[in-house]
Amino acid sequence: MHKILLILLIGTLAYADTPVEYLHKQPPPVFKKEHGLYPLSRWGWSLDFDTNKEFADNWGYALEFGAYATPQAVQKLDDPHSFQSKVCALVASNPDKYKLAVIPDRPLIKMAKENRLPEAYWLKDKDGKKLDAPTWKTKNPEAPQTIFKEAAKITADSLKRIREICSISIVLDGGENGLSEFGHTYPYLKKDPSIFSAPKKELWDYYSKHKYRTTMPNTLAIREAIPDRKVHVWYHFGGLPYWTDYRWSWNYEYMRKLADMPGQSLYYKQFNDGWEADDDLLTFFLCSYAQAAEYGDKLSYNWLCAGWKENQFSDIDRYMGFLKCLYTAGQVGGVAGYFSYPKDKFKNDFGSKPPHWLKQMIALSRVHAFFSHFDDFILKGELLPGPNTHALVKKRVGLDLPAYEFPTGDKNIRVLVRKNKDECLVTAWAAVGDSKEVEVFIDELGEINLLARPEGSVYKISIKEQIRFEPPELHIQLLDKNGLMPSQGFKE
Template structure:
């Protein structure tokens, strides 16, 4: 492991402090320095953490949440100080918004849509009925069941989804009226309705229905995967538009798992397991459903964590490599930003939990790549842990994973509120290499820069695979010699790394930390000016001013 050069460290820290001083020194301390005890609640832990400092007037999206529930007071604290939207899933929180006009960004959720599709037999009499041709049927006209559940037809009419959208739209409209202001963002939990074929031959699965088979023949497409994807976008788009017709304005919309693909191209079977994102864009490359790609990034869940490979496909399988695959593909289709659903892990047997610092590093890398917010997920929904989180009951002196995660997301979000110019006016640079996922798809740039000597060899089924032990991403302001550069030690300890990003800059020496290091680099009159913005890796806005 390389030792840090003291002179270089002094220069970096000095320039960062100088940057902070020009903005005005602000130290974000905990709201109260209370000792955490066995009687401390989740809200106590949140209030004991140093609050981030947000740049006033920033236009990043509000942070969202997707978990099994927090107390009203915890939601309010997160919305007041941590960059989160206020989730008005009930009248209580809508009334909080009403009592504080203009203070909060309101978020509404659409979930459990599968109930409508399971209601083919009227088991949910409280729900409106969908048209008979919503479901896949055999040649005799009988609904086809898979494991006791019906299959939504690719040819299902818009009316079916408009009925569902109207149901949710009316409900959200009532909350909007109570709150006295428009919704800022709608989260759709996805995973319902028409779905990917998985292990089935799509022609056989969907071709069982004569109406679908005829519709495919008349579609002008010769690709079942494109046909399914185009119809999924049509159906979800119809639901969204009808929902919006009930509201005061058009909020940002995030449908979970809409993406170019974190796994796309990793192996030849990928089309069976994801929709084709190009079919979710219209002829002008405008989105039909989600405003931004909405992939999942769950630590060590459908990925190998912050490092590692997929043994059989012999390619890196870490979360950042996956994220950059989605981002690179989306950029190739004219989509610059992303709004991922993320988690650092949750307390379930066999599910690892990330260290807080490396989760912070991943989030800084993700924002550098084009995230303009995120949804915080966590999936423990039973037992004393959930009860403590949901009802703000004593949880002990150890900070719950969910609270740690939400504070880290808030800190990363706040940091990039100060750097938003580099997101809005800058572009993620492609780097010199191709992305390793290339099977049955177009070749994409890797969207990162290799740090010199920062690799290790890992054994796969097909031989040794080289994977990075430090990650460097860079954005450049269009038409200017200004860069935003992030260095992350995804493996090992904090250390200096060397990287070449632009010939003007020569070889940059950067401090790659487990918590990530975010630099502003400028080229002025033939000289390179390099400033570390987040001198405190885990409290990155500590010296920044609103």
């Protein structure tokens, strides 16, 4: 009996995988050579070196520096055996192939913990005393600019040290630094008599201006340290307000200047109902997109996650359909986020069932690779506005802006259209339910029939012949016949 159990145990272990072993068994996606999309990145714990390299070799990801680029982490560059040193050496050895993603330091957090910030950094009561409240909620929007310039220099010095060894392509600025969201701090702003007194909405605008003022030194320092970066994104902003209402976001009019392009946090079941309209992630994204587009900001690099909390994970096919919609709307890359440290600590074998964080990263890569073959559509095309205005934009900010999608008669069947010259890229996604044939009317094309799948269906449609007073004759091509491995039909 013991011998049989031992044989079974050995057999089980033989099929156990580490992340890199699992990746080696998967067919990698097929990228277009020299495409114009940006490298992917990730946010979470640091991957081991081999997994990090595999994602960079075959899956479109930048190498990660590992944790925050603090002065302590940068010191490890002097040790040739350290993770940081090995990663930077790899980028330096082949900069065309390998790109580096870095998470900048956030020294204000450490300075606050060590009581190294002046009294002017904090809100006060009428007697001039610090408020008896959590410090992260009681930062003074009027704090002197010198504080933020000092912190920005610390951040930039570490980035400059890295750049002495290799280039930095992706800068993931965590953003949760300095002033906290208005909703958290508003009750304490009212207690400081030195703070601007106004109705709540005006006070929010004032507070947003100071968020911009106190954050801009960090942005300028990053830009100076890495002038040749591919993109610097800041967590998080898109066309705002984004979440429940303005209290939990910032005024986009000011904040858009803090990063190279918008980047929303699009996390499944985090302040949303997932995929089911109307409190769903795509509706929220398009609400923000509509507002950002008014400023000409039509490309994005977003913070993404298909779930990280127990029993709150999206099906991977549905997540891929959502991602196809984002790319159709101008996403050029994204951050694969995951915010719970895996119980298996990611280095250990996970058996025959891959963890969800790994499946999410693979899904993002497969969609990214597919759209690399249509990078002209993304970089030069335009998302068509659709016939309707966006109800959520109207509700939140009172503006009549386009919905940027085309109605199908089913609120959970979503259709987005991106036009480039005389062709359209059309994505049909069954956000809920099974695959479904739908009819949709698109001004440039007339009425067309599409198959909306859970994993999304991407069509290229062009007018074959236009006869006066007649519906156009169309050429309709389904591009992702294998919806879950959409790039597999392409040649490198």
